[in-house]
Amino acid sequence: MRHTKVKDLLNSTTTLQEINAKGWVRTFRNNQFIALNDGSTINNIQCVVDFENTPEEILKRITTSAAVSVTGDLVESKGAGQKYEIQVKKIEILGDSDAEKFPIQPKKHSLEFLRENAHLRVRTNAFGAIMRVRSVLSFAVHQYFQEKGFVYVNTPIITGTDAEGAGEMFKVTTLPAENAPKNEEGNVDFKQDFFGKETCLTVSGQLVAETYAMALGQVYTFGPTFRAENSNTSRHLAEFWMIEPEVAFNDLTDNMDLAEDFIKYVVKYAVDHCGDDLKFLEGRLTDEEKSKPQAERSEMPLLEKLGFVIENNFKRVSYTEAIDILRDSTPNKKKKFSYIINEWGADLQSEHERYLVEKHFKCPVILFDYPANIKAFYMRLNEDGKTVRAMDILFPGIGEIVGGSQREERFDVLVEKMKALGIDEEELWWYLDTRRFGSAVHSGFGLGFERLVLFVTGMTNIRDVIPFPRTPMNAEF
Ligand code: 4AD
Ligand code: MG
Numbered sequence: 077m078r079h080t081k082v083k084d085l086l087n088s089t090t091t092l093q094e095i096n097a098k099g100w101v102r103t104f105r106n107n108q109f110i111a112l113n114d115g116s117t118i119n120n121i122q123c124v125v126d127f128e129n130t131p132e133e134i135l136k137r138i139t140t141s142a143a144v145s146v147t148g149d150l151v152e153s154k155g156a157g158q159k160y161e162i163q164v165k166k167i168e169i170l171g172d173s174d175a176e177k178f179p180i181q182p183k184k185h186s187l188e189f190l191r192e193n194a195h196l197r198v199r200t201n202a203f204g205a206i207m208r209v210r211s212v213l214s215f216a217v218h219q220y221f222q223e224k225g226f227v228y229v230n231t232p233i234i235t236g237t238d239a240e241g242a243g244e245m246f247k248v249t250t251l252p253a254e255n256a257p258k259n260e261e262g263n264v265d266f267k268q269d270f271f272g273k274e275t276c277l278t279v280s281g282q283l284v285a286e287t288y289a290m291a292l293g294q295v296y297t298f299g300p301t302f303r304a305e306n307s308n309t310s311r312h313l314a315e316f317w318m319i320e321p322e323v324a325f326n327d328l329t330d331n332m333d334l335a336e337d338f339i340k341y342v343v344k345y346a347v348d349h350c351g352d353d354l355k356f357l358e359g360r361l362t363d364e365e366k367s368k369p370q371a372e373r374s375e376m377p378l379l380e381k382l383g384f385v386i387e388n389n390f391k392r393v394s395y396t397e398a399i400d401i402l403r404d405s406t407p408n409k410k411k412k413f414s415y416i417i418n419e420w421g422a423d424l425q426s427e428h429e430r431y432l433v434e435k436h437f438k439c440p441v442i443l444f445d446y447p448a449n450i451k452a453f454y455m456r457l458n459e460d461g462k463t464v465r466a467m468d469i470l471f472p473g474i475g476e477i478v479g480g481s482q483r484e485e486r487f488d489v490l491v492e493k494m495k496a497l498g499i500d501e502e503e504l505w506w507y508l509d510t511r512r513f514g515s516a517v518h519s520g521f522g523l524g525f526e527r528l529v530l531f532v533t534g535m536t537n538i539r540d541v542i543p544f545p546r547t548p549m550n551a552e553f
Contacts, residue, residue, distance in 0.1 A: 077147065083116035085150055088160060092150040097121060097162060098170065100199065103182050104138045112146065112162075118205050118352050122153060122161040134167060141178040141199070143171035187540055194544050194553055202360055205353035206541055209346055210529050216345035217298055217319055217525075220338055226294040226321060231281030233300065236273055237503065240283060240452060243303035245276035246314075277302035280522060281320050283454070283507050286483060289322040289518055290510045296321040298525075306548050310537040311426070311475060313526060315546035322520035328456070328465040328482040331519035332442050335469055335478050336390050339440075339523070344386045346532050347379065354379060354532075361534035374473065378534040381472070385531075390440040390469065393432075396420065398443055401436055402428050423450045426475040433470045441470045453493050455481040467521070474531050480521020487511040 079096040099114030099121075107127045111120035123146045127135060138144065145168040153161040179193045180200060190197035197203045218228065234248050250270040251257065259265040266274040281297040288295045301318040321334065347354065358378035365373045376384065393401075402408055402417045402424075415425045424443075433441050444467040448457060455464035469478035484490045490511055494501055501508065529541040539545040544553045 079145065081116040082112065082114045082119070082121045085121055085162070086117065086119055086158070086160060088150060091152060091160070094147070095150050095162070096145060096147045097123070098143070098145045101138055101140055101142045101144055101173075103140060107135055110138060110144070110146070110164075112144070113199075113204075115204060118201055118208075118356050119158075122155065122158055123148070123164050123167075124161055125164045125167060130167065134169065137169045137172055138167070139173055139175035140182060141173040141175060141180070142169060143173075144168065145170055187537065191539055191545070192552075198543070201356055203540075205350075205356050206529070206533050206535065207543065208353050209350045209357070209533050210541060212349050213342055213346050213529060213532060214298070214317075214525070216342040216349075219345070220341045221294075221296045221321065224294065226296045227288070227292045229281075229285055229288045229292075229295045229297050230299065231278065231284045231297045233278055234271075234275050235278045236271065236275050237283060237507075238274075238276060240280055240454075243279045244305050245279055246302050246304045248275045248277060279303055280318065282322065282520060282522065283504075285320055285322040285520065286518065287506065287510050289324045289520070290514065290516070293324045294321070295323075308548050310539075311527065311530075313538055313542060313545055313547060316538075316542070317525035319523045319525060320520060322518065324516055324518045326482075326519040327517055328444060328467060328519060331480055331482060331521060332390075332392060332444065332467055335467070335480065335521050335523070336442070339469070339478075339528070340386050342528070343382055343532060347382050347386070354382070357533050357535075364536075381534075382532065385440060385471075388439055390442050391437045392442045392444065393437075395424075395443055395446045395463065398424070398428075398432060401432065405431060405436070407431060421447050421449070429468075429470045429475045430472075433472050433475075438472075440472070443468050443470065451481070453497050453499055454483050454490070456484045457489055457493070465519075469521075471527070471531055473536070474527050476524075477527045477531065478521050478523045480519065482517065482519040485511060485515045485517050487515065 077096045079098045082097060082099060085095065085097060097112060097114065099112045102111040102113050102120050104110050108125050110123040110125060112123050113120045146162055146164045148165040149163045150160050151163045153159060180196050190200065198207055238245060251264065257265045257268045278301060280301060281299060285295055285297050297320045299317065300315055302315050304314060305312065323334065326334065361378050399417060399420050407413050408417050413427050417428065445458060445463045446466040448462055448464045451464050451466045455466050457464055465482035467480050468476050471477045484493065487508065491501060526538050526541050530538055533541060535541050539547060
């Protein structure tokens, strides 16, 4: 007999005869009531066992976390809290479980403890909800770009280009760690390596995506990205997923418009399609906020915060204006920032970004026109000769969620910049070809998918929104 998903049973509009459901026991009360969950929804279905006619050996095996199959009728529930329940006629234990040894007990566990049990944490309400929201968001990403006629491009994960400077890279090699062959200079001889050259895991698909935008017009990537920075923060992963659209003929304003429209679309999509999960996560967040000091509490419940982002324009502010605001700010004057802002040209730290978003503007902010020397080589130089057409989108509670720019399309300017930064023109010969053969204004950005999931789920640690996080000193599972 084919089983029906719990979600479909709970959404049924009529009672039903002879249905089958399969799932995992969340709780078993009074030797009679099973709360059954199969992952299709955050909600459990109540299964009422006929304990008088069920053998004692079977009843004993209905334990938290056991996998079971129940057959019976979907009937109107007499209990509060659910419309329907299953009147069980037959129960089969598919997989026994020693409930006492099961790490996830029906009580509140710390997020740290759950991280150590990342293979089982998805059986909790919170992680089930987070992972369903993550899935819906990734579908929304594709739907947004596909509806707009963008072409999805799979850029390589193994790359021979180490020029973007977006972060430290992980080496990819088949050479032995000990006694690797050496060249005449005494360095590792990568000519003898698998690819005949030094290769790494990609830090971004942008440079290759640009070559595709120069033929297909509008493209996007959505794939894993790797950074070997030793930054053990609640916003950084060594392996994360990034979405990178790249669009021919778009200037920086078009780029900002696209990013803002895109973010609003996917957040709205999640709100429209993840009602039960977001309601649960809102409750979780509200509980968590209660344990914080008043000053650190978020003013809005989760769904209101998401609605706010969907409905309001992001504030667009130049780097220069932002520096003025920060220089005059109370935490700067009182030396509360770890990095005091004195001069134009300073790189912004996340404390500054969060001040702008959370305290000053109290809404998402797009900062643009950054000093050239704190941004990547490929960004379009402005007429002032000292700023570039960069933009970062800053979100409350998150900081930077998007980084992007209009690209330098002028061959000579780009080459000069590369020379100044010591970037090997020969290594990037193919990138420079886009500027040799039919170059055009174009722009793009990268959105860190986990930071988006953090924002939408109201979680605070990035390790809790990816199934198996990769961070310094941690690659378990
Ligand atoms: O600002 P980033 O480094 O920009 C780029 O890589 C450009 N090539 C993007 C482009 O223009 N196509 O990274 C983009 C975004 C950041 O804003 C952040 O959201 C996320 O990627 N990100 C990380 N997310 C998790 N862990 C990390 N270590 C991250 N580093 C960046
Ligand atoms: Mg950035």
